[in-house]
Amino acid sequence: MGNLRVHSRALVIGSGLAGGVAALCLADRGVPVTVLCASEDPENANSWLAQGGIIHRSGLPGDAESLIADILEAGRHHNNPGAVRHLAVHGPDALEAILHHRLGVPFDSAADGSAGGEARWDLAREGGHSSARIAHVADHTGKSIMECLSEALAAHPLVTLMPGYTAVDLLTSHHHTRGMTWRYELENRCCGAYVYEEATGTIKTHLADVVLLATGGVGQIYLHTANAASAVGSGIAMASRAGVRMENLEYVQFHPTTLYHIEPRRLLITEALRGEGALLLNAKGRRIMESVDPRLELAPRDVVSRAIMDELLATGEPCAFLDARATGVDLEERFPLIFRSCMDRGLDIRVQPIPVVPAAHYFCGGILTDLRGRTTLERLYAIGECACTGIHGANRLASTSLLEAVLWAVEAARDVSARIERGELSEDRAVHEAIGNWEHSGTERNDDPALIAQDWATIRNAMWNYVGIRRTTARLNRAFDELRDLSRTLNAFYKSTPLSKPLIDLFHGCQTACLITEAALRNKTSLGCHYREDPAPTP
Missing domain, CATH: 3.50.50.60 (FAD/NAD(P)-binding domain)
Incomplete structure (x- = not known):
């Protein structure tokens, strides 16, 4: 040892x-x-x-x-x-x-x-x-x-x-x-x-x-x-x-454009594409941002993410589209990583729009420092x-x-x-x-991968559905109850089971999810990427 x-x-x-x-x-x-x-x-x-x-x-x-x-x-x-x-x-x-x-x-x-x-x-x-x-x-x-x-x-x-x-x-x-x-x-x-x-x-x-x-x-x-x-x-x-x-x-920021595909981690489609002139379109080929914000595709990320989600919820479509054909740049040279990654998945971004959905991207809060x-x-x-x-x-x-x-x-x-x-x-x-x-003191070898996977599914679904791009008091309360119950279970599990990397990550992830949910419940003001559909009235 x-x-x-x-x-x-x-x-x-x-x-x-x-x-x-x-x-x-x-x-x-x-x-x-x-x-x-x-x-x-x-x-x-x-x-x-x-x-x-x-x-x-x-x-x-x-x-x-x-x-x-x-x-x-x-x-x-x-x-x-x-x-x-x-x-x-x-x-x-x-x-x-x-x-x-x-x-x-x-x-x-x-x-x-x-x-x-x-x-x-x-x-x-x-x-x-x-x-x-x-x-x-x-x-x-x-x-x-x-x-x-x-x-x-x-x-x-x-x-x-x-x-x-x-x-x-x-x-x-x-x-x-x-x-x-x-x-x-x-x-x-x-x-x-x-x-x-x-x-x-x-x-x-x-x-x-x-x-x-x-x-x-x-x-x-x-x-x-x-x-x-x-x-x-x-x-x-x-x-x-x-x-x-x-x-x-x-304040958890969601990136508006990640590749719509079935993989454990979504491929980020950089904002620089929109900076070069790529357009956000709905399934019918209409621009999403025209009626949302005068800055169009270059509006801040929270605005673009909500606009895409509103479009998807209103139409029932699974994704939006980012049309890079309008950029006028050599996509293979300027964006080689995205170009190759999409080509590997059978998508040629020179002739096809990119299917995109928002995804959790950046944590704006954290440990207070000077x-x-x-x-x-x-x-x-x-x-x-x-x-x-x-x-x-x-x-x-x-x-x-x-x-x-x-x-x-x-x-x-x-x-x-x-x-x-x-x-x-x-x-x-x-x-x-x-x-x-x-x-x-834990000696029980019960860190079953299936149990850990199920607990992660509980955390991730609760955070996505209830503490995501749009939040309400009812959703946040539901997340708080589910995560509190899971946290209690994990505390007992943590004490009785020898530590492993998956168990440590799960324990940390659950605690972090609880902290974010509690902070979101306390803050009743809708601001930036903490978007409350039922914000507190302005005094």
């Missing part, structure tokens, strides 16, 4: 863009860092799946102010203004420093090769943006970024990658120390995590001087999603149990999609997520390394020694 107790200077939980950039920046600053990777497959992360691109500068006068206005408009002014300004002003510099200079990501160049300056890359426009400012690598931007990042992490002597390890629970001085000494302290602090090693089936006590949560999104708790299999909300569940403050959990990634639990940082910086407010603007992940990873790494230099995050051996190893 090896050593059941491990210590790291800095522990990063999650190996997507945010976790990877934070680890690289910490290591570049001389801090040894360990990265837990829940999957052996490095592509099992939402960062790899990002197609459209990442916000840069448009090169136009006043672009930062214009970007701020676009983000606030998309987020229904429910955003954190300070965080939005921080992203607009400092985000492009972080992109340049990390992705361009440090990693050498091959962003597409302007067609004429003469753009120069800040606009030297080919810049696309997406929904909700007032100008073209999206840097991209064809339609596989996330994959290209992550390939460069993974190579840099693997080569760095101060980075230890641990694939096949899943965090079970965060360790804190209030909850996991033996004896009363630290429980009487006013300040609770994070001390590491209990970690499941898939190869041996053992739980290790992974102590750390500082922990950075970068566990990604929650899409897999919904029936239809474009998210990776790892997106079950594990960081949300663990942080909640540790008493960390959450914010905006009810501009440095700090949470309300001392020595715990959160970055990436599991965090709530306030950037997105009630609805995310397209292509802000990758930039947020990079910038907050850089800020968190800078803050952690500075605090280490000041001696604020030195190893607390007394506290660490007072934390016991994992104790589990």
Whole structure:
């Protein structure tokens, strides 16, 4: 079994863009860092799946102010203004420093090769943006970024990658120390995590001087999603149990266009297609957005998603259609990933419209953080999609997520390394020694895959039908009752059954679904992607 107790200077939980950039920046600053990777497959992360691109500068006068206005408009002014300004002003510099200079990501160049300056890359426009400012690598931007990042992490002597390890629970001085000494302290602090090693089936006590949560999104708790299999909300569940403050959990964004097909994860059809002029049509070939919003196909995602669902409910049709023939671009060259993926399924997007449906896509809420990634639990940082910086407010603007992940990873790494230099995050051996190893009395081998599959079906159907694109009090109450009953059952099941990766994911997913549903019930105001059909009356 090896050593059941491990210590790291800095522990990063999650190996997507945010976790990877934070680890690289910490290591570049001389801090040894360990990265837990829940999957052996490095592509099992939402960062790899990002197609459209990442916000840069448009090169136009006043672009930062214009970007701020676009983000606030998309987020229904429910955003954190300070965080939005921080992203607009400092985000492009972080992109340049990390992705361009440090990693050498091959962003597409302007067609004429003469753009120069800040606009030297080919810049696309997406929904909700007032100008073209999206840097991209064809339609596989996330994959290209992550390939460069993974190579840099693997080569760095101060980075230890641990694939096949899943965090079970965060360790804190209030909850996991033996004896009363630290429980009487006013300040609770994070001390590491209990970690499941898939190869041996053992739980290790992974102590750390500082922990950075970068566990990604929650899409897999919904029936239809474009998210990776790892997106079950594990960081949300663990942080909640540790008493960390959450914010905006009810704001789950649905992407308007994913390929209508029968597969476990839906293929995302990037918004950049609509940015190039693709049209949304109903089954009769009529444009869906003409009577909905003056911005047409480039309206914010929540508006487009509801418009498509309204059309499908009114007509009984199973899907809408995205006509890329109207773009006037070489689809095979500009969107090679989508082109090949559709061709593999017998669909030639040069001559046929793409059947599309909305799907759960991005989590706008999460673990509340400040501009440095700090949470309300001392020595715990959160970055990436599991965090709530306030950037997105009630609805995310397209292509802000990758930039947020990079910038907050850089800020968190800078803050952690500075605090280490000041001696604020030195190893607390007394506290660490007072934390016991994992104790589990469960001996029943009843983690039947059929039972786990049925429980997932309950969660996903409840979230899709009742806590989805359109919500009502009756639907939310139904979801709350069903998920509460399932949570009680799972708690007993969890205690009596030896842990496994499927069981840990199920437990985290159910807890996250409960938290989102409770937040949606509390918020009676319809705003952005939390759309209540029976909103509270305006005072």
